[in-house]
Every structure is written in structure tokens, then in C-alpha cells.
Amino acid sequence: MAERSGPSRILALVLVGLGAFLLVAAILIPTYTVPRLEKTPLDLEVTTVSTGTGSVLNAASLASGQAQVDQNVPMVSQRFVTVEDPSNADEITLQAGQTLRRSDKQGDSGLLTASVDRVTIDRVTSMPVENPVGTIQVQGDKPAEEVPHTGLQYKFPFNSEQKSYPYFDVNARASKDIDFVEETEINGTKVYKYEQTVGPVDLSGVVNLPTNKVTLPAATWGVEGGDTPVTMTRWYENNRTVWVEPETGVVVKGEEQIHQYYSRTAGEAEVDVLKAPITFDENTVEYQIQQAKDGQDKISLFGRTIPIIAGILGVIALIAGVLLGLRGGTGGPRHPARTSGTRPTNDGGGAAPAEPRDRDWTTDQTEVIPRTNLSKE
Structure with missing residues (x-):
């Protein structure tokens, strides 16, 4: 039976998508915003x-x-x-x-x-x-x-x-x-x-x-x-x-x-x-310096700070999503594999037919007693 998607796989996909979005944003924010500032x-x-x-x-x-x-x-x-x-x-x-x-x-x-x-x-x-x-x-x-x-x-x-x-x-x-x-x-x-x-x-x-x-x-x-x-x-x-x-x-x-x-x-x-x-005068100089700094801060915020943070978070989310996805794909089957086989017969010379496939030998508690030949030659 195919393995169903679990919460970990969904979370992995979300993280990968978020990481990709943040990386694209890190590139586009300065490209779009700085020229307008x-x-x-x-x-x-x-x-x-x-x-x-x-x-x-x-x-x-x-x-x-x-x-x-x-x-x-x-x-x-x-x-x-x-x-x-x-x-x-x-x-x-x-x-x-x-x-x-x-x-x-x-x-x-x-x-x-x-x-x-x-x-x-x-x-x-x-x-x-x-x-x-x-x-x-x-x-x-x-x-x-x-x-x-x-x-x-x-x-x-x-x-x-x-x-x-x-x-x-x-x-x-x-x-x-x-x-x-x-x-x-x-x-x-x-x-x-x-x-x-x-x-x-x-x-x-x-x-x-x-x-x-x-x-x-x-x-x-x-x-x-x-x-x-x-x-x-x-x-x-x-x-x-x-x-x-x-x-x-x-x-x-x-x-x-x-x-x-x-x-x-x-x-x-x-x-x-x-x-x-x-x-x-000195008051004017100080005012003009503050005007310049305000402009620098806005340009730096959207041109460097936000893109760097978005880029770092994007890489982290992308790596976490990939690792979580790989980990979630290595799980085994829900039940142990069933095997078919033969049972010994009472005379030791032949093989009895295999048990039906729907019989679970792991849960059958009936003791199997081989037949004994009671007549003497």
C-alpha cells in the first residue's frame, strides 16, 4: 500500500516554498524600492x-x-x-x-x-x-x-x-x-x-x-x-x-x-x-546632516538590511525544508513483510501445501503436532 503524505512532508513543502519566496524577495526589494527612494x-x-x-x-x-x-x-x-x-x-x-x-x-x-x-x-x-x-x-x-x-x-x-x-x-x-x-x-x-x-x-x-x-x-x-x-x-x-x-x-x-x-x-x-x-549656521548644518542621515537610513533599510535578512531566512527555510523532506521519505512499510513457505509432513518425505496467504502465522497460537504412525511393521 502506498505511503500517505504526512504532516512532516507538508511542512517541508511549506518551508521550501517560503525559502524560495524570501530569496526572490531579497533580490527584488532593492531592485524595486531603492530607485523609488x-x-x-x-x-x-x-x-x-x-x-x-x-x-x-x-x-x-x-x-x-x-x-x-x-x-x-x-x-x-x-x-x-x-x-x-x-x-x-x-x-x-x-x-x-x-x-x-x-x-x-x-x-x-x-x-x-x-x-x-x-x-x-x-x-x-x-x-x-x-x-x-x-x-x-x-x-x-x-x-x-x-x-x-x-x-x-x-x-x-x-x-x-x-x-x-x-x-x-x-x-x-x-x-x-x-x-x-x-x-x-x-x-x-x-x-x-x-x-x-x-x-x-x-x-x-x-x-x-x-x-x-x-x-x-x-x-x-x-x-x-x-x-x-x-x-x-x-x-x-x-x-x-x-x-x-x-x-x-x-x-x-x-x-x-x-x-x-x-x-x-x-x-x-x-x-x-x-x-x-x-x-x-550650526543649527542649519545639524538639520541638514539629519536630513541626509534620514535618507541614508531609508535607502540602507530597503537596499541592504531587509534584503540581507530575507536572504538569510530564505536560505535557512530552504535548507530546513529539504532536510525535512529527505528525512520523511526514508520510513519503511507499516507492517513486516509476509513470507510464504512449506510445512513438514507427517512422513517427513513431502511438503504440505503452504498455508493460505490470509493466515497470519505471527498470531496463530495453535500448536502443530506431527502425526505419529501407531502401527508397527
Whole structure:
């Protein structure tokens, strides 16, 4: 009679199936999940604060007949980045409102610069897309202007490389390469350091603002010529440094050496408008590091931790199922084998017919007594 499947065989099949499922999952989870995690989140909302001390032109002094540049002015720059429409599975629109203020003055008198920048980027590469075209607004009473953005700004790509990237400057409204310098650490976090040099840029050729080209008496500018009108152009230069966590592309720290000045010649400042190093404050650095770590943890969880655990459990289940199945298949028959044979006859010279096959000799307790020949020859 064929052996019936028992609980051990069923359990073996379950374990083999479970092991195979876990091994497949270990392969598919990182393949499917990680690419979806390596995208700029659609709920992004980041505020960065930078501080510095430098020199600032007192704009009111131009009207009084003598340009005055205030020294050792404390400054604070604040940038608020939010997600706007259109945003979808592949692209995200970022809007960044940024102000630079001198913190020793209150209200409008302390505001030095303000802008609203809007750009739509690829959620993986962080590079701008062609449509819609980005915009920049620098005057609150005038609409934003369409400005094609051609480089990185607020975030680097996932898995950033040790190479140069195009980086867009809002003031210059153009991109220039930002170059990899070195791998280093900030508060125990590995980062890539990049540097960029911008300018000198003639701002009057970038934005049509009355303050970007100004004509005043030479004496007001503090140069020779007395009352002779002298036209000065506003120039812009910047040395930018960013430190990027490479796996997530988060900018952990940023620093700018900003220099705006009036001059008749590029690169030769005659009257400083703004000259200061502006750097992320410590709270911003810590916040950005935490943002990077959160992203790393998610990628590591689905890209390494879960697949490794699933793979180990899958191998264990598979081996256990195979061993249990092999063990369950080695059992013998339920009853001992029955044999047929002959019984001796009473005269010892022949064989008696075998007992019927349905008779169980193992349970027959009848004593077999051979016949005895009672007659004498």
C-alpha cells in the first residue's frame, strides 16, 4: 500500500516554498524600492540660515553727497524652499524665497537683497527640465521674469560623484562649473567639497534695474573729478563652497564669499556695495546632516538590511525544508513483510501445501503436532 503524505512532508513543502519566496524577495526589494527612494521627496520643506559679518554700502549716503560704506556689519541670510505645482513622480518644482538682511537694523531699512526663485528639476538628477521654464523675481512690485535654469542649485544628485557639475547662480542668471575639491567630514558625516568662482559679472547686463548702473558726481563716489558726472556699473563676484553628502545629494553646508561693488572697470572695486562671507549656521548644518542621515537610513533599510535578512531566512527555510523532506521519505512499510513457505509432513518425505496467504502465522497460537504412525511393521 502506498505511503500517505504526512504532516512532516507538508511542512517541508511549506518551508521550501517560503525559502524560495524570501530569496526572490531579497533580490527584488532593492531592485524595486531603492530607485523609488532615490528621488527628491515631494513634501520637501527646508529653511536654511546663514550668517556673516562684512561691509555694506549705506544707500542713503549717496543722496547726501558722499558714499559711505559701513564696516563690520552683522548679516543674516534666510532661504525657505518649498514644493509647488507642477510636481509629479518624475519632476518637482521648487520655490526658494531668499533674503539678506543686516541684523543691526529693523524693518525695510535692514533689507539688503530679496528674491524668489522658481525651478522645476528632475527628482533623481536634480538638474532643471526645459519645460516649464524657471522664473526669478527680484522686485516685489513687478512680476517674475522667465529665466532658463541650466544647473544644480538646492540639491545635488543622488550618488554624487567626485567631478564637476554645472551650478546655477541666481544673481548672475547663468551656470558655471562647480568643481570637486576633496572628500572630508563634517560632524562625523562623510561629505564631498565643491568650489565655484563666479564673475566678475556686469549686473546691468543681467537685470534692468536702476541701481545696476548709476551716474553721480565724482565727489559722491569718492573719486577725482569734483562735480563731474561719473557713471559706475554694479559688478558681482562670488566664491561659493558647498559640502554635499554624496549618497543623498543633500547640501550639508554652504558658504559664499559675496562681493558686489561699483566700478568703472571689472575686477577693480571702487565702492563696495556688499562684501561678506555668508555661511550656514550650526543649527542649519545639524538639520541638514539629519536630513541626509534620514535618507541614508531609508535607502540602507530597503537596499541592504531587509534584503540581507530575507536572504538569510530564505536560505535557512530552504535548507530546513529539504532536510525535512529527505528525512520523511526514508520510513519503511507499516507492517513486516509476509513470507510464504512449506510445512513438514507427517512422513517427513513431502511438503504440505503452504498455508493460505490470509493466515497470519505471527498470531496463530495453535500448536502443530506431527502425526505419529501407531502401527508397527
